[in-house]
Amino acid sequence: MSILPLTISGMTKSYGAVRALRGVGLTVGPGECLALVGENGAGKSTLMRILAGEERPDSGVLVFNGRPTAVTSPRHAQELGICLIHQELQLVPPLSVVDNIFLGREETRLGVLKSGRQHKQATRILEELGLRIDVTEPVSSLSIAEQQLVEIAKGLLRNAELVIMDEPTAALAPPEVERLFSVIRVLIKNGKGVIYISHRIDEISEVASRVVVLRDGSVVGELPANVSGREVVKLMVGRDVGEFYPRTRQPPGGTALEVRDLTAPGISDITFDLRYGEILGVGGLVGAGQRELAAAIYGRTRPSSGEIRIHGTSFVSLSPLAAIVHGLTLVPEDRRHEGLNMKASIAENVTLPVVHRHDPWGVLKLRDLTALTGDLMERFRIKANSSAQSITELSGGNQQKVVIARAMITQPAILILLEPTRGVDVGAKFEIYELLNRLTHEGKAVLMISSDLPELLGMSDRIVVLYKGRIVSTLNRAEATREKLTVLATGQRLDAHP
Known part of the structure; x- marks a missing residue:
């Protein structure tokens, strides 16, 4: 049974005297991509870790498909159908690409690992993301951008109902970004929910329908995804930053x-x-x-x-x-x-x-x-x-x-x-x-x-x-x-x- 729609209300979390979340509320429906933006320290990662069962809130309510639920652990989140794809890579460098993708959920039959099937699945999802590599090679041999694609593939193969992507395009070039967007569009078409976190404001309108802006642990606005980037940034930082790429040029020297x-x-x-x-x-x-x-x-x-x-x-x-x-x-x-x-x-x-x-x-x-x-x-x-x-x-x-x-x-x-x-x-x-x-x-x-x-x-x-x-x-x-x-x-x- 689907966990969607997801509703969060009154969510709070403090670390000592630091209030990371201050009564946060948002919703994500089936077949929807919600963009979540904010400066570093705004509370995005804390909120996502709560959804993924990595943190427990101080107060607040999570409602999945009409039923209040507490996510008690990462395994519980996976059982519910929630997948968090981290910005910071959660890979084991000495292990192969395929072993990283299936780590902790290896497919077996009568106690025998289905290595051939895993190899095909890993190769397929990586090719969909535009990465053609030997999946038996160690992750340590890959570039940071290639490792990011492996991290994304690992999450996508979990077949979750709600996929949370934290800065998934941070190390990707435009063609790889577009292939990832194609995958997100398929997820949306199949009725999945996606929470998309990004500092690249120009990307938001490509896949999201709404934008929720966090600042200092609070929701300070909700905007349509096609709003100007300048308006989003103004809400994020609490001021108008003017020209976003402030390059001041002068004649070069020798x-x-x-x-x-x-x-x-x-x-x-x-x-x-x-x-x-x-x-x-x-x-x-x-x-x-x-x-x-x-x-x-x-x-x-x-x-x-x-x-x-x-x-x-x-x-x-x-x-x-x-x-x-x-x-x-x-x-x-x-x-x-x-x-x-x-x-x-x-x-x-x-x-x-x-x-x-x-x-x-x-x-x-x-x-x-x-x-x-x-x-x-x-x-x-x-x-x-x-x-x-x-x-x-x-x-x-x-x-x-x-x-x-x-x-x-x-x-x-x-x-x-x-x-x-x-x-x-x-x-x-x-x-x-x-x-x-x-x-x-x-x-x-x-x-x-x-x-x-x-x-x-x-x-x-x-x-x-x-x-x-x-x-x-x-x-x-x-x-x-x-x-x-x-x-x-x-x-x-x-x-x-x-």
């Missing part, structure tokens, strides 16, 4: 980074220039070579041929340390696992790259490091009680600003950003964009790799498009459009799409 005929694992014959004061965007489908390009330039992988020139100095290959010494640094796409020490404070995270400069005799100059961190927190507008605060207590947007501050503490002239606003809310995105403006006005050169198409179009001065590890086109801001980027990213010719 050449900061030159890449010539670079071939490395995952990329071939890459050639481009990056100038001081410029944001050069890099786009393409998932697995088109964006991550591999960054790794080769930064020295995480060794090129087999080609040349990299930094400030005119030529290198056949670099190491990360050599890159930093020569003024080039990288902000990784996975801040929790690659960019931050989640057990450390803000100060310990920010100053780690330069501790050796302030500690020549083995005694930390705590006063110097604290002052340095305080200056960076002010410059990058990191919102926290103090530099001693644990990194885990910060919102996703502030964590991302800590990662950027940590990269900039080495005073680089060239900054490589991988998915700089992935998983952060609208207000934090705006602040990061303003930060990029300040950096380029200071003469920094920025290579911005992003799967967020509006972000690429709004913030880049030029855009490089990759397809199967090769550059297929470089567009300047005036000629770049969503349609052109999508055509190029899928390996098609622009002259075939006038």
Whole structure:
């Protein structure tokens, strides 16, 4: 029997003195997609964890198909027909893709695992999402975007009545996003309910019929999905943020980074220039070579041929340390696992790259490091009680600003950003964009790799498009459009799409 419609009323939840939910109420009907939006810390994740049985509310009522119900555990939620697809990946890296998808609900017959059937099911759902891989490969071999698709496939195969998607497109390029939307439309057609959480406001109208906006733990508005993005953002942040992509352009300077005929694992014959004061965007489908390009330039992988020139100095290959010494640094796409020490404070995270400069005799100059961190927190507008605060207590947007501050503490002239606003809310995105403006006005050169198409179009001065590890086109801001980027990213010719 279906659990829909779902009605939530008077939902409250506190963590000590922090009130995460303040009397929240909403409804989701069968065959409906409800968009739920709000800044980080607005209460979205808390509400979804309550629905998924991962948290218990302090008060409030859940009504499924006319019957009050308390979701007591994640297993109970699954039995009811509720599936939460997490933004933070819930995968076991050493296990294969198929083993991750069926973990905890393996299909057996007379005690024998139905591995062939599971293999076919996993392959089918991933292909529907546009990912064609060997499902026997370990998850650790996949990119973050590919792992996100595996996480989505894992949830979709549960055949739930209510599917909750928390930032499902955060790491996906436009074609993968559209395939996911097609899957959501099928779910809606089949009478399923979908709660869709996203910071990408432009996506909402593609699949949702209504938008519920949370701010500071309360519902502050409900809007039709076709309302302007500006109105949604205004409700989310409680103010008008003006131009959403506030790129302020100026004539670029000389050449900061030159890449010539670079071939490395995952990329071939890459050639481009990056100038001081410029944001050069890099786009393409998932697995088109964006991550591999960054790794080769930064020295995480060794090129087999080609040349990299930094400030005119030529290198056949670099190491990360050599890159930093020569003024080039990288902000990784996975801040929790690659960019931050989640057990450390803000100060310990920010100053780690330069501790050796302030500690020549083995005694930390705590006063110097604290002052340095305080200056960076002010410059990058990191919102926290103090530099001693644990990194885990910060919102996703502030964590991302800590990662950027940590990269900039080495005073680089060239900054490589991988998915700089992935998983952060609208207000934090705006602040990061303003930060990029300040950096380029200071003469920094920025290579911005992003799967967020509006972000690429709004913030880049030029855009490089990759397809199967090769550059297929470089567009300047005036000629770049969503349609052109999508055509190029899928390996098609622009002259075939006038």
